[in-house]
Amino acid sequence: MVEHLLAKEKVAGSIPVSRSLFLFNRATSPSGKARLCKSCTSGSNPLVASLLDVIFVHVFFIAIRCFLMRSPHSYATEAIVLKRTDLGEADRILTLFTPGKGKFHAVAKGTRRPISKLAGHVDLLCRSQLQLALGRNLDIVTQAEGRENFMHLRSDLWHMTCGFYLAELVDRFVEDQTQHYDIYTMLLETLRYVDADAGALQQQREKATPLTPQQEEGHTRLRLRYFELHLLMAIGYEPVLANCAYCASEIRPEENGFKAALGGVLCPQCSRHWERRLSLDALKALRYMQRSKWSDVARMRPDARLHAELEAVMYDLLRYHLERDMKSWSFLEMMRKS
Numbered sequence: 482m483v484e485h486l487l488a489k490e491k492v493a494g495s496i497p498v499s500r501s502l503f504l505f506n507r508a509t510s511p512s513g514k515a516r517l518c519k520s521c522t523s524g525s526n527p528l529v530a531s532l533l534d535v536i537f538v539h540v541f542f543i544a545i546r547c548f549l550m551r552s553p554h555s556y557a558t559e560a561i562v563l564k565r566t567d568l569g570e571a572d573r574i575l576t577l578f579t580p581g582k583g584k585f586h587a588v589a590k591g592t593r594r595p596i597s598k599l600a601g602h603v604d605l606l607c608r609s610q611l612q613l614a615l616g617r618n619l620d621i622v623t624q625a626e627g628r629e630n631f632m633h634l635r636s637d638l639w640h641m642t643c644g645f646y647l648a649e650l651v652d653r654f655v656e657d658q659t660q661h662y663d664i665y666t667m668l669l670e671t672l673r674y675v676d677a678d679a680g681a682l683q684q685q686r687e688k689a690t691p692l693t694p695q696q697e698e699g700h701t702r703l704r705l706r707y708f709e710l711h712l713l714m715a716i717g718y719e720p721v722l723a724n725c726a727y728c729a730s731e732i733r734p735e736e737n738g739f740k741a742a743l744g745g746v747l748c749p750q751c752s753r754h755w756e757r758r759l760s761l762d763a764l765k766a767l768r769y770m771q772r773s774k775w776s777d778v779a780r781m782r783p784d785a786r787l788h789a790e791l792e793a794v795m796y797d798l799l800r801y802h803l804e805r806d807m808k809s810w811s812f813l814e815m816m817r818k819s
C-alpha cells in the first residue's frame with residue numbers, strides 16, 4: 482500500500498499530460514498529505530496500478546527510441562537553379578539540378594517578397610548550397626547560401642540568354658530524379674566559361690576597343706554547340722557521324738547529307754533521304770567536337786557560314802528528340818541580330 486502513496490499534493494499543472502492519464506483516478510489519502518490510487522481506495526488489486534506504471538515506462542522509452550531512429554526530416558545539397566515558377570502570392574517552385582539527386586522541384590517560400598532572405602540565393606542559374614525539408618509533395622528550401630552567381634554573365638544580354646538556354650536544355654532533356662553527375666559538371670563548367678567570356682568582353686569594351694558583332698558573341702556560340710552535342714551523347718542520343726545512318730557504309734570526305742530522324746549523316750548513295758546537305762567542314766567539326774575535350778575544341782575558329790551550318794544541324798537533332806522548338810532559340814536569334 483505504501484508503494485501507492487504519492488506525496489505530491491498538487492497533481493494538476495506540473496504533470497505531463499500522458500502521465501496525468503494514469504493519475505486522474507488517484508484519490509487523496511485519509512491523512513490529506515498523501516494520495517492513494519483509486520484502485521486502492523476502491524479496494525481493487527494494487528498490482529494493476531503497478532502494471533500500468535511499468536507499461537507506461539516501456540511505452541515511453543519505445544517512443545523515445547523511435548523518435549531518435551526515425552529518418553531525417555531534412556537534407557543538404559548543392560544545386561543550380563534551372564527554372565522558377567510563381568506559386569501563390571509569395572512563393573516559387575524551383576527546378577533544381579543537383580549532382581547527387583539529379584533534377585527535381587522544390588518550394589521556396591516567400592521568395593517573391595522584397596524582404597526575403599532566400600531570394601538572392603535562389604536566382605536563376607545560381608549555384609547554391611541548400612538545406613531542404615522533406616515535404617509531402619515537394620521538398621521545401623529552408624536555407625540557401627549562394628556559391629556562384631555568374632555576375633558577368635548576368636550583365637550581358639547575349640551571354641545571359643546563352644545561360645538561360647543551357648538551363649532550358651538541361652530542364653528539357655534530363656528526366657526528374659535521375660542522377661547525371663557528368664551533365665551537372667558539364668553545365669557548371671559551361672556556365673563558368675560563358676561567365677568568363679562575358680567578363681573578358683567587358684574588359685575589352687572598357688578599353689574602348691571596338692568589337693565586331695561576331696566578337697561580341699565571344700566563343701560562346703561554339704561552346705553551345707559543344708554542350709548540345711555532349712548533352713545528347715550523355716543521355717544516349719549520340720548522332721551517327723562515322724557511317725551512313727541509313728546504309729552503314731563508311732562516310733567519305735566529301736559532301737554528305739544529314740537527317741535527324743535517321744540519326745545522323747547520310748552518304749551520297751542515300752541522298753534521297755537527305756534532309757539537308759552537310760559540308761565536309763561541318764562533318765569534320767562535328768566529329769572533332771564529338772571526340773575531343775573542350776580545351777582542344779576551343780582552339781577552333783569557325784567562320785560565320787560554318788557556325789550557321791553547325792547550329793542548323795544541332796537544332797535539327799534537338800528538335801527531333803524534343804519534338805518541338807526550344808523557347809530560347811528565338812531569344813538567341815534576336816540577340817544575334819541586335
Ligand SMILES: [Zn+2]
Binds near residue numbers: 726728748
Ligand atoms: Zn548510305
